[in-house]
Amino acid sequence: MNQFEFLCPKSHSYGEFKQEILVFNDNLREFATRVQYISSLAAHIKIFFEKVYQEICFFWQQLESSKSQLKIND
Numbered sequence: 001m002n003q004f005e006f007l008c009p010k011s012h013s014y015g016e017f018k019q020e021i022l023v024f025n026d027n028l029r030e031f032a033t034r035v036q037y038i039s040s041l042a043a044h045i046k047i048f049f050e051k052v053y054q055e056i057c058f059f060w061q062q063l064e065s066s067k068s069q070l071k072i073n074d
Contacts, residue, residue, distance in 0.1 A: 020070040027066045034059050
């Protein structure tokens with residue numbers, strides 16, 4: 001297992017295959033990775049918590065926007 005596989009593991013999907021869900025799944029993983037990195041920076045006091053909150057809100061808005069554009073139901 002290389003470093004990338006360790007940091008970004010892939011799991012199997014279940015249910016009906018749809019391209020939109022696959023794209024959203026990738027967007028969700030990217031969101032989780034970004035939150036993890038920015039939280040780590042905050043924990044090591046490289047950035048302030050207010051900035052972390054703003055960045056996470058921005059990432060969340062991007063994720064919600066992608067869900068709307070892909071027309072994925074709840």
